[in-house]
Amino acid sequence: xxxxxxxxxxxxxxxxxxxxxxxxxxxxxxxxxxxxxxxxxxxxxxxxxxxxxxxxxxxxxxxxxxxxxxxxxxxxxxxxxxxxxxxxxxxxxxxxxxxxxxxxxxxxxxxxxxxxxxxxxxxxxxxxxxxxxxxxxxxxxxxxxxxxxxxxxxxxxxxxxxxxxxxxxxxxxxxxxxxxxxxxxxxxxxxxxxxxxxxxxxxxxxxxxxxxxxxxxxxxxxxxxxxxxx
Amino acid sequence: xxxxxxxxxxxxxxxxxxxxxxxxxxxxxxxxxxxxxxxxxxxxxxxxxxxxxxxxxxxxxxxxxxxxxxxxxxxxxxxxxxxxxxxxxxxxxxxxxxxxxxxxxxxxxxxxxxxxxxxxxxxxxxxxxxxxxxxxxxxxxxxxxxxxxxxxxxxxxxxxxxxxxxxxxxxxxxxxxxxxxxxxxxxxxxxxxxxxxxxxxxxxxxxxxxxxxxxxxxxxxxxxxxxxxxxxxxxxxxxxxxxxxxxxxxxxxxxxxxxxxxxxxxxxxxxxxxxxxxxxxxxxxxxxxxxxxxxxxxxxxxxxxxxxxxxxxxxxxxxxxxxxxxxxxxxxxxxxxxxxxxxxxxxxxxxxxxxxxxxxxxxxxxxxxxxxxxxxxxxxxxxxxxxxxxxxxxxxxxxxxxxxxxxxxxxxxxxxxxxxxxxxxxxxxxxxxxxxxxxxxxxxxxxxxxxxxxxxxxxxxxxxxxxxxxxxxxxxxxxxxxxxxxxxxxxxxxxxxxxxxxxxxxxxxxxxxxxxxxxxxxxxxxxxxxxxxxxxxxxxxxxxxxxxxxxxxxxxxxxxxxxxxxxxxxxxxxxxxxxxxxxxxxxxxxxxxxxxxxxxxxxxxxxxxxxxxxxxxxxxxxxxxxxxxxxxxxxxxxxxxxxxxxxxxxxxxxxxxxxxxxxxxxxxxxxxxxxxxxxxxxxxxxxxxxxxxxxx
Numbered sequence: 001x002x003x004x005x006x007x008x009x010x011x012x013x014x015x016x017x018x019x020x021x022x023x024x025x026x027x028x029x030x031x032x033x034x035x036x037x038x039x040x041x042x043x044x045x046x047x048x049x050x051x052x053x054x055x056x057x058x059x060x061x062x063x064x065x066x067x068x069x070x071x072x073x074x075x076x077x078x079x080x081x082x083x084x085x086x087x088x089x090x091x092x093x094x095x096x097x098x099x100x101x102x103x104x105x106x107x108x109x110x111x112x113x114x115x116x117x118x119x120x121x122x123x124x125x126x127x128x129x130x131x132x133x134x135x136x137x138x139x140x141x142x143x144x145x146x147x148x149x150x151x152x153x154x155x156x157x158x159x160x161x162x163x164x165x166x167x168x169x170x171x172x173x174x175x176x177x178x179x180x181x182x183x184x185x186x187x188x189x190x191x192x193x194x195x196x197x198x199x200x201x202x203x204x205x206x207x208x209x210x211x212x213x214x215x216x217x218x219x220x221x222x223x224x225x226x227x228x229x230x
Numbered sequence: 231x232x233x234x235x236x237x238x239x240x241x242x243x244x245x246x247x248x249x250x251x252x253x254x255x256x257x258x259x260x261x262x263x264x265x266x267x268x269x270x271x272x273x274x275x276x277x278x279x280x281x282x283x284x285x286x287x288x289x290x291x292x293x294x295x296x297x298x299x300x301x302x303x304x305x306x307x308x309x310x311x312x313x314x315x316x317x318x319x320x321x322x323x324x325x326x327x328x329x330x331x332x333x334x335x336x337x338x339x340x341x342x343x344x345x346x347x348x349x350x351x352x353x354x355x356x357x358x359x360x361x362x363x364x365x366x367x368x369x370x371x372x373x374x375x376x377x378x379x380x381x382x383x384x385x386x387x388x389x390x391x392x393x394x395x396x397x398x399x400x401x402x403x404x405x406x407x408x409x410x411x412x413x414x415x416x417x418x419x420x421x422x423x424x425x426x427x428x429x430x431x432x433x434x435x436x437x438x439x440x441x442x443x444x445x446x447x448x449x450x451x452x453x454x455x456x457x458x459x460x461x462x463x464x465x466x467x468x469x470x471x472x473x474x475x476x477x478x479x480x481x482x483x484x485x486x487x488x489x490x491x492x493x494x495x496x497x498x499x500x501x502x503x504x505x506x507x508x509x510x511x512x513x514x515x516x517x518x519x520x521x522x523x524x525x526x527x528x529x530x531x532x533x534x535x536x537x538x539x540x541x542x543x544x545x546x547x548x549x550x551x552x553x554x555x556x557x558x559x560x561x562x563x564x565x566x567x568x569x570x571x572x573x574x575x576x577x578x579x580x581x582x583x584x585x586x587x588x589x590x591x592x593x594x595x596x597x598x599x600x601x602x603x604x605x606x607x608x609x610x611x612x613x614x615x616x617x618x619x620x621x622x623x624x625x626x627x628x629x630x631x632x633x634x635x636x637x638x639x640x641x642x643x644x645x646x647x648x649x650x651x652x653x654x655x656x657x658x659x660x661x662x663x664x665x666x667x668x669x670x671x672x673x674x675x676x677x678x679x680x681x682x683x684x685x686x687x688x689x690x691x692x693x694x695x696x697x698x699x700x701x702x703x704x705x706x707x708x709x710x711x712x713x714x715x716x717x718x719x720x721x722x723x724x725x726x727x728x729x730x731x732x733x734x735x736x737x738x739x740x741x742x743x744x745x746x747x748x749x750x751x752x753x754x755x756x757x758x759x760x761x762x763x764x765x766x767x768x769x770x771x772x773x774x775x776x777x778x779x780x781x782x783x784x785x786x787x788x789x790x791x792x793x794x795x796x797x798x799x800x801x802x803x804x805x806x807x808x809x810x811x812x813x814x815x816x817x818x819x820x821x822x823x824x825x826x827x828x829x830x831x832x833x834x835x836x837x838x839x840x841x842x843x844x845x846x847x848x849x850x851x852x853x854x855x856x857x858x859x860x861x862x863x864x865x866x867x868x869x870x871x872x873x874x875x876x877x878x879x880x881x882x883x884x885x886x887x888x889x890x891x892x893x894x895x896x897x898x899x900x901x902x903x904x905x906x907x908x909x910x911x912x913x914x915x916x917x918x919x920x921x922x923x924x925x926x
Contacts, residue, residue, distance in 0.1 A: 012709055018716035025723055085708040090761075106712040107747040110719040180787065198809055199762075222776055222812045223783025223819075 004121060005029045007048035009039045009067060010083075011058045015106070019052070022110045023117070036063040040070065047075060050120060052113075053100075055084045055091060065098060072099040077127070079120035081162075083113065102162040104190060112189045116162050123149045139172045140217060140230060153215070158207045163188050167197075168204055171218065171228040180225035201226055239645075243638040247631040254623035261615055268608045272583060273570040276603055280587035281568055283496065283503060284599040288589045290492060294596040297486055298507045308481040309335075309353055309450070309470060310511050313490070317356035318363075322407070322429030322438050327352055327363050334365070339456070339466035347456035347466040355484060359423065360441040364452065368434035372457050374403055377411040382460045386437060389451040389473030392416070397451070397476055402437065404428045410437065421445050449479035483507065489514035502602040505589070508564065510555055513597065555600060559586040563598040566590075581605045644675050652682055662690040704753040711750070715743045752882050759810075759886055763893050766807040773802040773811075773836055773844060773915065780812060781834050784819050791823060796835040802844050804915035806894055811846075811911075814890040814898075817883040818848040818909045825907070826850035838917050847910035854902040864888035864898050887911065 006028045010016040013034070020030040031048065033039035035057050051071060057063035064082065071078055082095045082103040092103045102116055126147035137144040141154045149165045151158040160168060170187035171179055179187075181197040188200075201218060208215040219229045235241050318326035330352055338348035350365040364386065374383035385403030392398035399415040410426040426439035441450075453469030472478030486505070493503045493516035505514040559569035563586035573582040582602055589597040657663050666686050669679035718740050725733045774797035781795035815834070822832045830851035837845040855863065864884045884898070887909070891898040896913040 012713070014713040015709070015716055018713065018720050021720050022716065022723065025720075025727075085705065085712070106708055107715070107750070110716055178783075178786070220809070221779070221783055222808065223780035223816065224786055225783075 003027065003029045004050065005031065005048040006050045006052060006117070007039065007043070008032045008052045009034075009036070009057065009064065010052075010054045011035065011056070019110070023114070026114060028117070034058070036060055036067050039067060043071065043074075047071075047078060049124070050079045050081070050117060052081050052083050055082060055086055055095070065094060068095065068098045068100055077124070079124065081113070081116060081120070096161060100161070104163065108190055115189050119149060119162055122147055137172070139175060139228065142172065142217075144169060144172065153208055153211045156211045158211070160204065160207065163190055164200060164204050164207075167200055171226060175228040175230045178221045178224045178227045184225065238638075239642045240635060240638040243634045244631065247627070247634045250627045250630055251623075253626060254619060257619040257623060261612060261619065264615070265608060265612050268611065269605070272603070272605070272608060273585065276583055276585040276601055277568050277570050277587065279501065280585040280599050280601040283493075283601065284587040284589045287489065287492065287505065287597070287599060288591055290488070292486065292489055294591060297513050298509070298596060308483050308509055308511060309351070310483045311353045311355045311360060311485065313485040313515075314354040314356040314361065317359060317440075318354070318361055318438070320361075320425060320427050320438050320440050322427035322436055324363055324365070324436065324438075327354070330354070337454075337468045337470055339468040347454060347468050349454045349468055351452070351470060353482070355443065358443050360443050360446060360482070362437075362439040362441065362452065364437045364439065364454070365431065366434040366436065366454050368456055370458050371430065371435055372460060373405050374460070376405055380404075380411060380413055381455070382457065384435070384457050385455050387453040387455060387469075387473055388439070388441070389453070389479060390445050391447050391449050391476045391479060392418075395476050397473055397479065399473060400424065402426060402439070407435070446482060448482050448484070449476070450482065451479045483509065483511035483513070485515070486513045490516060493517070500603055504555055504600040504602070506555055506560065506598040506600060508595065508597065510560055510564070510598070512555060557584060557586070559584055560598055560600060562586065563588045563600075564595060566595055641675070644671075648675065648679055648682070652686070655686060662686060662693060700753045704750040707746075707750055711743060711746055715740070715747075718743060755882060755886065759889055762810070763889075766810055766893070768805050768807050770803055770805050771808055773804050773806075773846065773913075774798065776808060776811070777815070777834055777836055777846065780815055784832075788823060791826065792831040794831045794833045796833060798836055798838055800838075800917065802836055802838065802915050802917055804844060804894075804913050806913065810890045810893065814887045814911060815846065815848065817887050821883060821909065822848050822850040825852045827852045827906075839912065841917050842914055843912055844915040844917060845910055845912050847908050849903060849906060849908040851906040853907075855900060855907050863900050884909070
């Protein structure tokens with residue numbers, strides 16, 4: 001397997017270097033760019049296998065979003081992860097609407113980033129070799145293909161981010177059991193305040209409801225957490 | 231809160247408007263002056279009138295010699311004869327004399343003061359006859375045995391001028407009450423028309439006599455002889471004057487017909503004219519004084535009397551008596567000078583104005599003309615003016631006072647509204663709750679409103695800046711923290727690559743950064759919450775099952791602690807966002823878990839405060855709060871945790887609780903309970919009564 005190339009667009013020199021060093025040590029070929037123009041011109045020559053994007057790039061406040069849009073136009077399947085210090089609801093909504101595969105905070109440690117990168121590459125591989133992996137997990141009308149990070153409700157793809165997929169997986173794995181917020185955080189490999197867990201759950205629910213208006217399998221257990229109701 | 235009325239603007243303006251009462255006062259002073267000048271001019275006019283009448287009387291042919299009895303000694307009495315409109319019946323009863331009853335004159339026995347005899351004299355004239363009413367005081371009436379011996383009993387002696395300086399005397403008596411018998415002392419016959427009636431009275435007897443006027447020739451004397459034993463000397467004799475010699479007889483002061491007739495031709499509806507001789511005896515009298523105040527009602531009169539009371543002077547009824555008139559002005563006139571005097575009337579608020587002017591014949595004062603008039607006209611005028619004045623002042627006072635009061639109320643209401651507006655805009659713990667509306671008024675109050683609003687806006691901006699400080703600090707810290715964290719993660723990898731396993735220092739440093747991350751996350755949580763409010767959906771939900779479910783959840787998460795839920799039977803429907811409320815309760819429970827005394831339960835309760843309010847509370851046993859400033863504990867970065875507590879605590883939990891409470895139009899509170907603390911939220915709700923029906 002050829003060495004995977006990862007493009008890291010981050011205006012902060014130290015962070016860029018640290019990330020590049022860490023990921024390089026994990027066997028990836030990492031190219032760092034400090035600005036949108038720099039990255040754009042590089043991408044014009046060749047696309048990387050995965051892109052890690054910061055939103056604010058120096059003076060270019062929304063440079064990350066712009067770059068994301070450009071990249072998505074060129075490739076529908078290129079994995080894109082937003083890695084940012086911004087954590088407002090609006091930022092994440094915009095980012096995800098632009099087709100990013102995940103949106104994580106900078107405080108999320110490098111090991112967790114690594115897990116996401118690995119998962120995304122695993123999906124790329126799975127996509128390229130159709131129907132070879134294990135059969136998808138079935139819950140009610142939900143089918144989960146863990147390698148492809150693909151969740152389908154009544155056969156329609158839910159289009160979940162990596163974090164959302166892992167969260168849903170954690171719920172579905174033990175139907176009827178309450179998963180606390182901390183458990184969900186752990187399984188989704190993110191560290192955020194517990195309030196943003198409910199935001200994530202809400203977003204997952206909404207994606208279900210877009211397909212099935214009467215969807216009510218994700219149950220809130222006040223004071224405890226959430227559970228998958230069969 | 232409205233100030234007490236005594237301290238209010240309204241009261242102050244009302245006080246100021248009291249100065250309007252100076253208007254009626256000034257008017258009153260003016261009226262007083264007016265009255266004074268009116269009185270003076272009335273006096274002058276009245277004196278003029280008296281003078282004119284006196285001058286005219288001096289020019290008509292009056293027999294002043296007859297009117298003024300030649301008075302040699304100056305001490306001889308004269309007897310006044312009242313004019314009578316109709317001749318009285320000679321019946322011995324005083325009914326016809328009733329209106330003159332105050333004019334009687336008393337004569338007592340002069341020789342023997344101890345003698346009880348005395349009589350009241352009253353004389354009147356009608357036509358050509360003189361009428362006498364003699365009221366004799368005699369406890370022992372002795373009647374003579376027969377008509378022939380009248381001097382053997384109580385009797386009267388009437389003396390009239392006779393020949394040769396001696397008087398003609400008539401003895402008048404009777405053996406029994408009834409017509410009197412009359413004996414002449416000489417050979418003179420009893421003149422026709424001389425008759426009388428004798429009647430007993432309570433105190434003695436009464437004799438009513440008719441005497442032909444011609445008989446008297448202007449002079450007479452009457453004596454009452456009191457006999458207590460038929461054969462003895464008389465006990466006492468009372469007489470009007472000596473009765474044996476002509477010269478001793480008293481003069482009769484008779485009303486003069488000519489003068490009377492002259493006076494009757496004068497205007498006499500409002501004036502009372504009296505002509506007096508030098509003895510101040512009334513010679514002629516015409517006209518009358520209006521003494522009845524006909525038009526005003528007692529209330530006005532009382533009020534005006536109070537305002538225009540005159541200093542008291544002797545009542546004018548006392549100046550009249552015995553057919554005489556007396557008074558300072560009359561005495562002055564007798565001395566040759568016209569004068570005016572004022573008498574108060576005892577039974578009306580009027581005063582009597584009396585002017586006197588001498589009637590001169592050459593240098594000699596022969597009589598006095600007295601003209602009397604009541605002050606009725608002035609009083610009426612004054613009354614009208616006063617009524618107008620009082621009415622006008624009252625109206626003016628009402629209008630101005632009313633306007634001032636209205637203005638004061640308006641201002642007070644606006645000030646109160648202004649105060650309320652800003653009171654509502656700032657919460658009890660000092661936060662600014664909303665944008666003040668700017669005032670459209672352009673006056674000082676409007677400007678005050680706008681300036682307060684701008685002050686508030688600036689304060690609000692500053693408060694926002696301070697409140698957002700935490701989240702901005704958190705944001706700014708993230709990048710450097712990320713640098714450290716990623717460097718440490720690299721270092722950890724390097725160290726483990728060099729095969730000595732994990733360096734404890736790197737691990738500890740990483741733990742530190744994780745802790746820092748946690749702090750930053752907590753700091754950001756508040757900011758995130760405010761964002762969450764923007765798209766938080768609210769639903770109507772029964773709080774009781776929610777709290778019970780929460781309680782179950784906490785019990786599952788903390789098996790070592792006992793949780794109790796105390797919820798009412800009836801439903802407590804509240805319009806809330808359950809996630810946010812749960813988050814708030816989470817914070818309170820997490821606090822309670824940290825502070826509770828081991829082995830004691832944590833109580834989650836719902837209390838119905840009113841049909842519209844419900845209280846969610848989380849109570850635990852443990853140390854009390856030091857609640858110096860209630861509400862402060864719900865402030866950003868305020869923590870009461872002592873040292874030695876585990877985990878980072880920034881005092882954000884309760885701040886979030888407060889934000890959530892306020893998002894639901896409720897409030898967060900904290901209080902000490904016996905042996906513990908209680909925290910909670912008061913939320914608006916629709917509470918059902920226990921029978922299940924919703925209260926309105």
